[in-house]
Amino acid sequence: MKFRKLMGVAAVSAAVASLAACGGSSDSRPTADLRIVHAATDAPDVRVNLQNDGIDENASVRLNRLGFAQSSAFQRVRPSRYNVTVDAYLPGGVTLDGVIDETLLFERDRQWTLVATGLLDDGTFGPVVIETERAPVSAGQARVQLVHAAPGAPAVDIYLAAIEPVLPPEDDEDDDGDGGDEGGDDGEGGLDPQGLTTLDESFDCTAGEPVVVDASFGAFTDRLEVPAGDYQICVTLAASQTRVFESDIVGLRAGDDLLVSAIDSAGASLQIADNSPINLLVSFPNATSSLVLRDINDRAALNVVHAAAGVGDAEVYFAPQAAFIACVNGDEDHSDVCTDPTIPSIAFGDSLRTDVDAGSYALRVNAEGAGAAEAPIAANHLMVGQGRGYIAIAGGHAVDVEAELFPLFLERQTRPIATQASLRIVHAGSLSGPVAVFVTEAGDITDADVQFAEVAPDFTLDVRRDSGYLVLPGGDYDIRIAVPLNDGGFDVIYSESGAIDNGSILDLIIRNPDEDEGFFEVELLDIGVAIG
Template sequence: MRGVVKPLLTAVCASLLFACSDSDNKLPEVEPPTTPPDPQTTDPFLRVTHASPDAPAVDILANGEVLADLTSVDYQVSSGWISVPDATYDVQVEALLPGDTSITAIEASLTLEDDKTYDVIAIDTTANIMPLVIENDLAEVTEGNVRLQVVHAAPAAPMVDVYVTAPDADIAAAQPVATASFMDYTGQVEVPAGDYQIRIAAAGTETVVFDSGSLSLAAGADLLVLATENVGAGESPVTLLVADGTSSFLVWDASAGADLRVVHAVADAPAVDVIANNEAVLVENAPFLAATGYLNVPAADYLIDVAATGGGATVIDDAAVTLAQGQTYTAIANSELASIGLDLVMDTPRRIATAAQVRIFHASPGAGDVDIYVTADGDIDSAEPAFSGVPFTSPVLAETGYVQLSAGDYFVTVTVAGTKTAAIETGMLSLAAGSIYTAIAVDAAGGGLPPQLILMDDF
């Protein structure tokens, strides 16, 4: 066992038996996996986790072949248990790069023995990525218990104390189950099934930087819990990645909320206010072309009104939106005033060290169907469009999604579909790896052509 790890004291075990709280952050029960490792089967079991916060999606290979269909595995994802024969394997993690290319990010020889389980975690930032291998004996979870193993997998987080208590228990009266630095991990610890709260504090303090709220853990669950770098909403430096043997899921900090920004893309509409649940003003006096920064709001269901500033007419009334815990969104008021729509899109704010990420929305009703070219020199005469025949649709806008490009200089040209007549020419754009670029094509002020761009994120 690596790291400075304190045993789970008897007093802490007793505190875990307290009655559950009324926390609003209570999650559904974590059930045991449907196909847990069978202790009667002596073959080793293998599980793979992507925990490198700025690395691209990866393919996992063993002895030169893709392992168990593990392709395009993204950050904060764990596989289920994979039963393999005992042997020595050459394991490769292939990082997927722009242009359908890849590079070997990790290469290691791994000897797997019978009656063992192995967690292989791709950990640290892309520049320093490495495998962390955790070996355990293959054994059943004691009846009525849940088994936990905790890993500090957040490279930017300092040494921390990890508390596992009854919901709302005072951590001043508790002992941490572990004190861990990056890449440290605990042994496997069993506790009675029930309701728990996981809190992480800076080592030696009671300053909580992550709070799970109340979690219900079902008997038989065998959980690997990784404190990974938070790339979603909220101020906590970490998000818990929980692997249950079948798949994995995220547990966000209880106060993470959701991040929301608002874009006014209706060329013939006045400046507007954006109001939630008929009372909370989220944005005031936003003119055409305005794009707010991200606002952190509680995760919840909302009714959104968009009204002309100064008590004018309501142009969008009670649009129902759901903002999920930890997620990031952009709300785009689009189309023309007479047919105004609201598109709520989910953003992916995670930056990838190996690529620039570009996302383009078509929100120009006057432009009709368009082709989008991405070239190195702006000459589209002999080029094929990267996206062809992109229509204007509302309220849900057509978009490219996040397109990964190698760092470099590019020209983006938008034409009327099927022609080489440029409607928008960006000029040279210098795109940097690790950056995100979002553009929304909209009408000219007042409506109609020529279209123009609203530029966001790192533009």
């Protein structure tokens, strides 16, 4: 079990407090508040509309675009009955209108939060509507409300475990710490949730009583006030000590007013066995900032692709940056980091998967048995985040005296979206030069149309570049990749037809031919879960 200090909640909530102090309206008429939270795992970005013909003859778009794991600030509205609709953005700029259509009666000095959750694919998509009183947080307290908005998680118990601050050693009298407040402990405001709290292996966040018992999907708590301080949030299966989520240390400041929603992990498609199935989404009342908390033990998935022509079988080193440099410099405590490869052998054209911890990494790729020290493919300070997916590509060629070898390191999309397919094309084929890409509905054009430049490409890609993820409606497609010729035509090096389902996440990687191939190849990686 690992513990690190989480600084995000306190830092973001301080910014929110400053925004709240300078925001608001001088209008003295009675008002109510509305906030929207996007917690629907497989839904695209959404637009929110608020309509009341008796107050405003024109529909008012209160929130133009909100993505998964994002929340809006509270919007002030006149007390009345409103029609609240949520529209989903589809590929091509069109919308699917009214995926949520609710009529709500907004009463003065009340706050309404509409949490869009569930799954579009299985028909559970819909709102959780939370109504609370607009009231200040008690002095010296932080306020938290918890929502189970993760359709993929069972009923759970939730713990909010207080952590006592750890003071500096007594013999360090001249050390002012991080140069902060020199006035000493001034009571409730003197707690420094940024620097004085640590955890050790013996801390048990489930030792006390849970603040939520047997919460099923769609359930939410009353607002809970707790003393300002440092906490760890833990989630277990209902009536069980089996943990499904453990947070980092969360610093709660006096006056914080937080909505914490358990949502499905966006990295669930990575299928890392020990990763939590949920994340926690923290929403703030007066700003559009939101914060996603991941399980402290979550790991990341790394796909390694050998697309370096002429290297032969290769070995791959992917090691924490500091330890790798220490190993290279002869540090015996880390002697295995740069001598024992992460992947001892990978054949040209293959892709292998490994799971790694979050952190900063060094990458080295060399011919099998050649070691890391003089590896021709190298990269440093590659940042890996918890619960995310990455591709490390050994690209280029060593098939002639003009060798060109290079690494590419890309983050993968990991959340399947029910209304679209996601396709990215990566150019690691150094011998071809720039390529033209054609993505069309099946049967719209032919190879000959491309060869004779009867149609224009959708885009071109230089070597070492990628297209980013293209958003496509599910359907049958022709994908062609071609090399421009001097006569204005194209040499088609890849031409494939087939169905691309909504919910798919695809990466096409262009690589050089090996010495005995004589043609370019395109590798296909598919981590998406095809929906439907």
